[in-house]
Amino acid sequence: MEVGFLGLGIMGKAMSMNLLKHGFKVTVWNRTLSKCNELVEYGATIGETPAAVIKKCKYTIAMISDPSAALSVVFDKNGVLEEICSGKGYIDMSTVDPETSSKISEAITAKGGHFLEAPVSGSKKPAEDGQLVILAAGDKALYEEAIPAFNVMGKKSFFLGQVGNGAKMKLVVNMIMGSVMNAFSEGLVLAGKSGLNPNTLLEVLDLGAVGSPMIKGKGPSMIQSNYSPAFPLKHQQKDMRLALALGDENAVSMPVAAASNEAFKKARSMGLGDLDFSAVFEVVKFSNSS
Ligand code: NAP
Numbered sequence: 001m002e003v004g005f006l007g008l009g010i011m012g013k014a015m016s017m018n019l020l021k022h023g024f025k026v027t028v029w030n031r032t033l034s035k036c037n038e039l040v041e042y043g044a045t046i047g048e049t050p051a052a053v054i055k056k057c058k059y060t061i062a063m064i065s066d067p068s069a070a071l072s073v074v075f076d077k078n079g080v081l082e083e084i085c086s087g088k089g090y091i092d093m094s095t096v097d098p099e100t101s102s103k104i105s106e107a108i109t110a111k112g113g114h115f116l117e118a119p120v121s122g123s124k125k126p127a128e129d130g131q132l133v134i135l136a137a138g139d140k141a142l143y144e145e146a147i148p149a150f151n152v153m154g155k156k157s158f159f160l161g162q163v164g165n166g167a168k169m170k171l172v173v174n175m176i177m178g179s180v181m182n183a184f185s186e187g188l189v190l191a192g193k194s195g196l197n198p199n200t201l202l203e204v205l206d207l208g209a210v211g212s213p214m215i216k217g218k219g220p221s222m223i224q225s226n227y228s229p230a231f232p233l234k235h236q237q238k239d240m241r242l243a244l245a246l247g248d249e250n251a252v253s254m255p256v257a258a259a260s261n262e263a264f265k266k267a268r269s270m271g272l273g274d275l276d277f278s279a280v281f282e283v284v285k286f287s288n289s290s
Pocket of ligand 1: 007008009010011012030031032033035063064065066068069072073093094095096120121122123124230231232235236
């Protein structure tokens, strides 16, 4: 199966690498084109623009940072829309809001193309290991055709119905994750300030119901102030912002998420946006420093 891949950031690089390793022919494009070179070493070919990738491939996947970037690769000059046509499929796996996804879907389908949104749950390591959870919605036939690629990139795929439902599911998941990360950070600070060993807290959490892969995975590095990015904090704040907007639309009161969003915003203002989202721990530490 030949696929195009737009966006070789932390996630896109790992996902396209998996496709290559499993025998897919992959044509890659990235805004910073030099990032394509590593993939070429594994057999990928380079498309000079998103339009060039679409022209070459029947199916193209995108994994781009945020709504404005996702729109840009579709609507700008040399973008996806210039070459999408009947018989071609576009699968956007970026985390965006339902409105952005719908706008892209309408433009693609107006030109006869097929569209699927398919954001993912899971971070850098699951992407490397092909263990993502894929939250797809949109064109059911395209979903069925994409299953071989999804099976390589993920451990489970959901088809959630109409365009927007995948985006919504992803935002709900990440809103919960961002709030849990803030609560966990407060717990780590409280443990330390009240004279407990934070490492012992990690052990206790791991043995009880509150423990989770996220706490187990991030806790030790947070205690060492190591925030090497698996999920950049600026993207987590984007997801909190988009989830809060979804809450606005549906009149859902979410004070915990709103407070968590403030902490992520503060972290960005402290220059921590490119670090892992667990660096929000620094905000909690800072606001409790005497
Ligand atoms: P990343 O490492 O920051 O990569 C972002 C990608 O978007 C890069 O390829 C970047 O190109 C590209 N990009 C940014 N602005 C662009 C623009 N205006 N036009 C074209 N391309 C642009 O982010 P990531 O962690 O891979 O995340 C990608 C998406 O997956 C995001 O929506 C994120 O929320 C979602 N996600 C991430 C994780 C995770 O754990 N990392 C997990 C699940 C979902 P350059 O290389 O040129 O900057």
